[in-house]
Amino acid sequence: xxxxxxxxxxxxxxxxxxxxxxxxxxxxxxxxxxxxxxxxxxxxxxxxxxxxxxxxxxxxxxxxxxxxxxxxxxxxxxxxxxxxxxxxxxxxxxxxxxxxxxxxxxxxxxxxxxxxxxxxxxxxxxxxxxxxxxxxxxxxxxxxxxxxxxxxxxxxxxxxxxxxxxxxxxxxxxxxxxxxxxxxxxxxxxxxxxxxxxxxxxxxxxxxxxxxxxxxxxxxxxxxxxxxxxxxxxxxxxxxxxxxxxxxxxxxxxxxxxxxx
Amino acid sequence: xxxxxxxxxxxxxxxxxxxxxxxxxxxxxxxxxxxxxxxxxxxxxxxxxxxxxxxxxxxxxxxxxxxxxxxxxxxxxxxxxxxxxxxxxxxxxxxxxxxxxxxxxxxxxxxxxxxxxxxxxxxxxxxxxxxxxxxxxxxxxxxxxxxxxxxxxxxxxxxxxxxxxxxxxxxxxxxxxxxxxxxxxxxxxxxxxxxxxxxxxxxxxxxxxxxxxxxxxxxxxxxxxxxxxxxxxxxxxxxxxxxxxxxxxxxxxxxxxxxxxxxxxxxxxxxxxxxxxxxxxxxxxxxx
Amino acid sequence: xxxxxxxxxxxxxxxxxxxxxxxxxxxxxxxxxxxxxxxxxxxxxxxxxxxxxxxxxxxxxxxxxxxxxxxxxxxxxxxxxxxxxxxxxxxxxxxxxxxxxxxxxxxxxxxxxxxxxxxxxxxxxxxxxxxxxxxxxxxxxxxxxxxxxxxxxxxxxxxxxxxxxxxxxxxxxxxxxxxxxxxxxxxxxxxxxxxxxxxxxxxxxxxxxxxxxxxxxxxxxxxxxxxxxxxxxxxxxxxxxxxxxxxxxxxxxxxxxx
Numbered sequence: 088x089x090x091x092x093x094x095x096x097x098x099x100x101x102x103x104x105x106x107x108x109x110x111x112x113x114x115x116x117x118x119x120x121x122x123x124x125x126x127x128x129x130x131x132x133x134x135x136x137x138x139x140x141x142x143x144x145x146x147x148x149x150x151x152x153x154x155x156x157x158x159x160x161x162x163x164x165x166x167x168x169x170x171x172x173x174x175x176x177x178x179x180x181x182x183x184x185x186x187x188x189x190x191x192x193x194x195x196x197x198x199x200x201x202x203x204x205x206x207x208x209x210x211x212x213x214x215x216x217x218x219x220x221x222x223x224x225x226x227x228x229x230x231x232x233x234x235x236x237x238x239x240x241x242x243x244x245x246x247x248x249x250x251x252x253x254x255x256x257x258x259x260x261x262x263x264x265x266x267x268x269x270x271x272x273x274x275x276x277x278x279x280x281x282x283x284x285x286x287x288x289x290x291x292x293x294x295x296x297x298x299x300x301x302x303x304x305x306x307x308x309x310x311x312x313x314x315x316x317x318x319x320x321x322x323x324x325x326x327x328x329x330x331x332x333x334x335x336x337x338x339x340x341x342x343x344x345x346x347x348x
Numbered sequence: 349x350x351x352x353x354x355x356x357x358x359x360x361x362x363x364x365x366x367x368x369x370x371x372x373x374x375x376x377x378x379x380x381x382x383x384x385x386x387x388x389x390x391x392x393x394x395x396x397x398x399x400x401x402x403x404x405x406x407x408x409x410x411x412x413x414x415x416x417x418x419x420x421x422x423x424x425x426x427x428x429x430x431x432x433x434x435x436x437x438x439x440x441x442x443x444x445x446x447x448x449x450x451x452x453x454x455x456x457x458x459x460x461x462x463x464x465x466x467x468x469x470x471x472x473x474x475x476x477x478x479x480x481x482x483x484x485x486x487x488x489x490x491x492x493x494x495x496x497x498x499x500x501x502x503x504x505x506x507x508x509x510x511x512x513x514x515x516x517x518x519x520x521x522x523x524x525x526x527x528x529x530x531x532x533x534x535x536x537x538x539x540x541x542x543x544x545x546x547x548x549x550x551x552x553x554x555x556x557x558x559x560x561x562x563x564x565x566x567x568x569x570x571x572x573x574x575x576x577x578x579x580x581x582x583x584x585x586x587x588x589x590x591x592x593x594x595x596x597x598x599x600x601x602x603x604x605x606x607x608x609x610x611x612x613x614x615x616x617x618x619x620x621x622x623x624x625x626x627x628x629x630x631x632x633x634x635x636x
Numbered sequence: 637x638x639x640x641x642x643x644x645x646x647x648x649x650x651x652x653x654x655x656x657x658x659x660x661x662x663x664x665x666x667x668x669x670x671x672x673x674x675x676x677x678x679x680x681x682x683x684x685x686x687x688x689x690x691x692x693x694x695x696x697x698x699x700x701x702x703x704x705x706x707x708x709x710x711x712x713x714x715x716x717x718x719x720x721x722x723x724x725x726x727x728x729x730x731x732x733x734x735x736x737x738x739x740x741x742x743x744x745x746x747x748x749x750x751x752x753x754x755x756x757x758x759x760x761x762x763x764x765x766x767x768x769x770x771x772x773x774x775x776x777x778x779x780x781x782x783x784x785x786x787x788x789x790x791x792x793x794x795x796x797x798x799x800x801x802x803x804x805x806x807x808x809x810x811x812x813x814x815x816x817x818x819x820x821x822x823x824x825x826x827x828x829x830x831x832x833x834x835x836x837x838x839x840x841x842x843x844x845x846x847x848x849x850x851x852x853x854x855x856x857x858x859x860x861x862x863x864x865x866x867x868x869x870x871x872x873x874x875x876x877x878x879x880x881x882x883x884x885x886x887x888x889x890x891x892x893x894x
Contacts, residue, residue, distance in 0.1 A: 175773040186768035200772045438887040492868025599867040603755020606871040610747035
């Protein structure tokens with residue numbers, strides 16, 4: 088096991104001993120992970136290791152079987168669906184498939200949370216939305232529909248929508264998967280900017296190695312349902328652990344058991 | 349997957365030229381769709397002929413084809429029996445109730461209600477209502493199945509192995525639907541009539557003997573029944589298969605195909621019913 | 637034994653149907669709760685009213701024309717038998733207003749708008765847009781389902797009213813063209829024999845049908861499972877459920893509101 092880098096004191100988001108199984112083989116078997124405020128934490132691991140599940144627990148989209156989830160000093164895993172509403176304004180999530188609403192233009196998409204929670208009228212919300220789209224470089228496409236745009240552009244618009252309510256934490260589910268290298272690096276820069284300029288805590292699920300080593304403050308490597316290793320990218324790369332080494336260098340053979348192959 | 353930030357080529361091209369151009373385009377589209385539908389129908393008949401002649405040189409063997417036919421008979425028939433029985437039963441009760449109510453208002457003479465209801469059930473409502481129900485259930489099912497095969501490229505895979513989609517997919521469903529619609533229409537009509545008799549007895553005290561009176565039933569009524577049931581049974585799978593084969597895009601495409609099949613099938617049933625009834629009226633000189 | 641398998645199959649179907657009915661009722665409860673106090677997303681409501689109306693008016697009008705004509709054809713023999721052209725309008729009109737009109741229009745509506753709605757909601761669910769709404773702390777029921785349910789009920793009532801009139805027109809046309817009954821006789825037949833309550837009877841039914849189509853359509857849309865295949869199955873289930881509900885409701889309402 089590699090030495091886990093000690094997190095700065097006062098963990099902001101924490102998973103304690105989380106177990107999850109969807110009526111079948113367990114996905115998470117006692118996950119312990121702490122994220123500090125304002126840091127960029129990458130959660131990596133092979134497909135099916137439970138990365139997406141881990142962050143969906145944070146916003147109550149999936150229930151846990153056992154363990155605790157803490158946010159900003161309060162326990163949140165046992166809240167009913169209704170109580171999650173205020174939480175979801177503080178923790179935003181960018182889904183893997185961007186999940187923009189097909190029936191609305193980009194501007195209308197970004198304006199939606201502003202209308203519903205920001206107390207803005209329709210026109211004011213649209214104006215604000217255009218501004219936010221400009222921040223992610225999508226201003227000129229504000230009046231187009233998601234179906235007309237490429238994956239990279241949709242991702243950026245989705246990020247703008249998630250940022251509309253100024254959340255303190257933003258979760259990214261595989262933001263660069265399936266994007267061409269240029270778009271991927273653009274998304275990386277955005278994530279970095281969020282953390283540095285806006286003080287957002289970013290938790291990114293990814294298996295895109297350049298993203299991991301270019302953007303992350305710390306990396307948590309999920310393997311067999313636990314946080315097998317938690318370290319800075321450099322420390323991870325230098326880790327003597329053979330399983331970590333196999334993943335980090337992208338070898339297809341080695342001691343790592345990959346379920347389902 | 350896109351290779352750059354250039355927008356996808358799914359441009360929503362706005363039709364130029366205003367209303368008339370749009371109407372013209374719509375008419376052209378409808379004409380083309382009708383032609384394609386006709387082609388599917390002809391292709392189905394050709395496929396049946398091929399099957400009957402036992403043509404060889406296809407990967408799908410005759411026994412596999414027959415197995416598919418049985419599967420379709422089961423899929424269409426078995427699973428629709430309860431649905432048809434329940435819906436036609438209820439409708440039979442309601443129609444009789446309304447008719448008796450009306451008669452009570454005007455003449456109070458219930459002696460003819462049974463024979464007239466029988467005539468109506470056999471020559472019209474039995475096959476038509478069954479047809480509508482089947483257009484919904486069977487049409488949607490066929491379109492959903494074939495549609496998802498189309499969007500997951502299984503149709504293309506079929507073509508690559510030298511099998512005609514029409515032969516393999518539509519022909520068995522066509523034959524099964526033909527047989528099953530006839531059988532289900534018979535069942536439906538029977539249940540409708542029986543339910544009507546029950547209602548007449550229970551709510552208006554009409555003697556079952558008086559109600560279950562076959563005296564007005566003529567050969568031409570039965571002929572209309574058979575013709576309608578057969579025509580509906582033929583139309584529904586052709587329309588549904590056609591919609592399924594045209595599905596494009598992933599989930600939305602399948603949804604659209606299924607919707608189109610239900611609407612197209614229902615509408616076809618109504619129009620064909622009208623056409624057949626009107627023709628019968630002309631042929632018999634106004635005496636249905 | 638076949639008997640055992642049949643029974644097991646029936647039992648499984650019964651359980652499944654009970655689950656679905658329960659699910660629809662639960663969703664209906666949530667919709668009801670979201671309406672008290674009535675806070676609906678007005679933009680969505682208007683958008684759906686426009687789209688659904690646009691989509692369904694042509695087909696309903698056509699169907700109503702044919703249905704009305706059909707009723708006249710069926711009334712033909714009576715007319716011949718009693719040489720009472722004046723009864724043709726009565727026979728056709730009564731059936732149209734009370735039964736054929738509301739039922740056929742509801743079925744067509746279910747096929748056109750209901751199925752489409754299910755497909756849309758199902759696609760949105762499959763592509764995680766519903767989760768996306770939840771993650772933005774927006775209740776999918778309030779934002780997506782309620783406007784659609786309201787729009788569908790309002791639309792179906794309006795369409796039934798319009799369709800009834802169109803069907804009567806169709807009846808008159810066929811009466812003129814194929815039975816030689818002139819417009820005046822037909823019109824008087826309608827006016828003399830059809831009461832306002834006959835019309836209302838059908839409208840009341842259309843409210844119930846609208847609710848049935850709307851609830852089943854939305855329910856099967858948001859509970860979809862699996863990708864493209866699931867969407868097709870959801871649409872299939874929705875139209876079947878709507879058809880059965882319409883028939884059942886018609887039965888009960890006919891007796892209830894006479």
